[in-house]
Amino acid sequence: MDTCFNVTDLNLYYGEKQALKNINIDLYKNKVTAFIGPSGCGKSTFLRCLNRMNDLIEGCKIEGNILKDGINIYETKTDVVELRTKVGMVFQKPNPFPMSIYENIVYGPKCHGLKNKAELNKIVEKSLKQAALWDEVHDRLHESALGLSGGQQQRLCIARAIAMQPEVILMDEPTSALDPIATSKIEELIETLKNDYTIIIVTHSMQQASRVSDYTAFFLLGDIIEYDKTSVIFQNPKDKRTEDYITGRFG
């Protein structure tokens, strides 16, 4: 199976505090991988390593290698801007820009110099269709994105990420601020998106991980305790701590 990221001996420190301890993991292409674990276990921190969003945090120090297609993304010559166009991200809270729906989608492509109107229109339609939002908003593309419901806003954020044609989409607890109906829509969407994209999702909900993911990694105190096919993790975990967590004994 093709891998998307190969992570070896990754350590991450916030100042003095070590947040990730010796992470070794291979993440697979065109699969959905879920990171689960209790709060503060480092799963979001690790996710943000994959598109170098941790660079923005003061006092954050990283050791080790993250290879994407064989190239270490933490090499000094890596172009972070280019990396982030290949590795898109969806955040915990829907965060559309205070602009129209249309402007939100074309923001990324425009930042990269695309000006052709017809092409931009095509991107908007395609991204919104892929994000299953087109039918709901096609007649009000030029209205403010802030007028959408929370679930629609989050799908818009997914569409905005898709518009860049990334290889990977990172999702940091994308449904934790949404109601159950909006959540199930996003989960359905993840199901269809995995044909075209590699998806890595951090989630607090074990049901969500078991529903949407192919692989699951269980994080605890900055360590990956267990990483396997989702079915194995949830039905036949090898580590006692994994079993305790998924059966709800702590977390």
Next chain:
Amino acid sequence: MIDASKEKKNKLIDGICKTFFLAMAILSSSFIVILVLFIFMKGISPFLPGYEFGQVNIIDFLFGTTYRQDQGIYGVGFIVINTLISAFASLLLSFPISVLCALFIVKIAPKKLSVLMKSVVELLASVPSIVYGVFASGLIVIFVKWLASIFGITTAGGSSLLAVIILLAIMIFPTITSMSITAIQAVDKDLENASLALGATRTQTNFKVVLTSAKSGIFAGAILGIGRAFGEATAVSMVAGNKLFGPTFDLFDITRTLTSTMLAGLKETSGLDYDIRFSVGIVLLFVIFFSNWLLNSLKNRIGKNS
């Protein structure tokens, strides 16, 4: 068990406090009513028939292009135009500088420099206008004189429209900057991260997301700033030159604003020349109300997405 007498006492205290607060609210709001009423009554009197120093024609007053106390000609039409020119020109000059400075302080400067610059801006805001005035009459006029001499123009010792504009631009800079700082700081960090995660550069993020998200607060700063530019009297009077007719479109020519008209020689005069300053005050109030309304509707239009 609830003590009935204590409950009664508490109720009484609440009632007294409520009345006291109400009295304070009425007192402070009545100041503005008294002020406006007084200015209006005094300011309208020269246009009423039977005015003791000779009735003034209101049309001549509002649209006149000459203002000469010595000949008893009072026309403020050109002064209104002068005031609008100097205020809006100073805003035009100060606005981009202030906004970019605020952006630098909040987003780009290292922490120590940012703290230092923020206190400098706050300090500038608290400098009294008379100090700006002496600065302008000591330095800005010299600069203007020198600049004019390059073009072979002789100025009235540097007192000019340009000097007023530069002075006002400096004076409103801290107002707009500190409002912009607050507005930029209030922009959700998530929006910035979203932009960076899409592969936008820092500069693209700052201009396309941070500034556009903060635009309504920045615009509020511009409105406060131009309010100060309209209302500034002391410092402006020191470099305006108080031209007798107009309007002034030449940057190196002397000018006259509504405030400098009201202030110049106020203490040495009486009769019509004294009363007419209240009329000029009414005009100034209307100019400010109108500009605020204009800028506010502009603000609502450009800010409707945020």
